[in-house]
Amino acid sequence: MLKFQDKIALITGSGTGIGLAIAKKFVENGASVIILGRREGPLKDASAQLEQRIPQGSGAKITIFSGVDVADETAINNMFDSLKNDNITVDYIINNAGVSGPVTCFANAPLDEFKSTIGIHLTGTFWGSVQALKVMKEGGKIITISTFFTEERPLEQRPYRFRSPYTASQGAKNRLAEAMSWELTDKGIISIATNPGPVHSDRIYKTVYPKAASEFMRVSGFEDLTPIEVEEAKDDLLECIQADGIDTEGIAKTAEKLANGKDVTKLTETFTRLLEQIQKLAGKIQNNTSHMIANQEFLSQSQVAESVLNLCDDEIAKIINGKVIPGDRVFYPVKSYIGNVTPGVHQPDFGGKAIVFTVDATDKADADRVEFLAGHVEKNGGKVACFISESTPKELQEQISSKFHAHVVDIKNPDEVEKWLNTAKTNIGDILAVIHVTGKLPEMSKLTELDRASWEALTEKFISTPATVAQRTLEQFVPGGSKDPRLFKDAKGKIMII
Structure with a gap:
């Protein structure tokens, strides 16, 4: 019998990426899976891939809930009510759904986007876990996926530069996972969080790193472009990055749109150099991160999925209930915060302040x-x-x-x-x-x-x-x-x- 045969796993954000990789691992090990997300198209594609992986004789099934945003209270309530009405017991809840959020300095992050990021990562995890209790029983497990940029360690600092709402919500998710482990002991339900390190994904290569690099360019301005001009151009310019090079026509159109009296030809040349610098810096960010890992390798999505399934093992889960499991392998060496001199104590003077x-x-x-x-x-x-x-x-x-x-x-x-x-x-x-x-x-x-x-x-x-x-x-x-x-x-x- 397969390890997870006759079990049911519900994975949020499972139409693509890590969520889909986790769903595949569960199916390959005999489990039925419930996949959900906002977009129907990716979920249907995911379902087709999962159907092909169902082991013969396992009895595994694939269930789709499309149009479900984890931040949407009604959508989550309706999904779990539907499962309850169908007498379905869910054995594993995998809180995976997430977004990048605004990739910019905290001062520049729109508050509505700040709150939206919190809503998806933190509130989505909380409310999904609470509603899931309707369909869980003793022995059930809630696994919450966070990020390696939320943990504090001796001799390390881990700010996720330009990602303040993302990091804030992820850090809170870790504390939530710990709190739930205490609160759900009487129900016999286990709660664990895990912080994967950098993972091979389109989102990190095509979105996060280029956006971070463009924000570095915005902070100081580029050549004769002010930060405001870089801000106006960067989203359009990032769209010009293609697998086989740069869309020169797209850059020219961006220059024409934003010229505002400037020489379009010269602005096109400046934008081209800006985009080349963004690409170069994005590669440098990726390279620097990889060099903080012993073997200089990012995790594959399949490796993250394998980790999650290991956390769902009955015996392992009992041992590490309530823990935040680091899977990142990344080390950021910095100067120690520990001083060797006692700071002097003096009477402050706030005169006139x-x-x-x-x-x-x-x-x-x-x-x-x-x-x-x-x-x-x-x-x-x-x-x-x-x-x-x-x-x-x-x-x-x-x-x-x-x-x-x-x-x-x-x-x-x-x-x-x-x-x-x-x-x-x-x-x-x-x-x-x-x-x-x-x-x-x-x-x-x-x-x-x-x-x-x-x-x-x-x-x-x-x-x-x-x-x-x-x-x-x-x-x-x-x-x-x-x-x-x-x-x-x-x-x-x-x-x-x-």
Whole structure:
């Protein structure tokens, strides 16, 4: 009997790429698979490939749910309700669906795209896992695929440059997988996360690396092109990269479209050199990454799939339940963070400087913390303004407002945040720092028992709102810096998120 015969695996984002590779491995090992995604075409193609791999006599079946976006609450609910109504038990949930998200500096990442990336990676994983409990039983396994750029290790730093919403949501997915392992023990369901390293895929070669390279070009500008001009051209130019070279006609059309009074011929030549530089830099990024791996080889999609199936093994899963399994093999050597000299302690002098607190307090301890910190600033000569969220309880709003200059504002709204930061600068002077206090985690029994609205309130409180405040603060410190990163040179300011 095949290892996964008579088992059922549901894989999100399984029409192409790693998701399809995982589905193939399950089918080859006798399992029935449920594949889903937003586009019907790739799912039908995937189903045809999977049908050809079904071992004779295994009884394996392929089920398709098309038009299912993992971020869509209704679509996910309907899919699992349908499975439940058909008395189908799912043995393995593989949270694989994902998107690249905006590949740009944090200051330049559109907030709607930031939130959309969080919605697909993090909320999609959460809600899909919670709804899956309707059709799972003891012994079931939830495997969450994350990224190698989310883990902190001794002597390493792992920021995924230009991928802030992607990295934020993936790091949160790891913590979610750990939390679910604790919360689902009474149901006998196991939760594990795995972080594949760089994987051979069209998306990374054709999308991620070229976009990252074009963002490097945007940051500094290219020849006589400003960052804004590079930004306007880069998406069209990336479309001109072909398997057999560069689409020169496409470059010329881009130059004609964006000339705005410039010499089209010269602009075409500049755009051609820009695209050649983007290609060269994309290759360098790939090469540098590969040299941080012992054998300098990226993983194949099949190897990732093999890893996932190993995590679904009953005995292995019991041993590593709740763990985040690194599969990346990538090492980023950096200087140690550990100092050998104790830093000196001195009384700060905030004389003439303004410090803004944006406060999303949950309970009195949060308000007390703000009161202590703001009092410390004033005691040392600084000026304080507190912008308190509308969701902060009234008594806490009053506690803070009674002691400091304060306003209750909609800190979820970027325009409101920008307006009040400008007001603070006008009324109390240049802003030295903005300190955002998220507040404590609200009281709850289990994450996996939250309804969708409560979950989204958490992601708003701990991810989207801090991102909104931080992004608008950057604009306050460096007006226009999101569009022209050169302006950040020699700029000063501090952002703290507590």
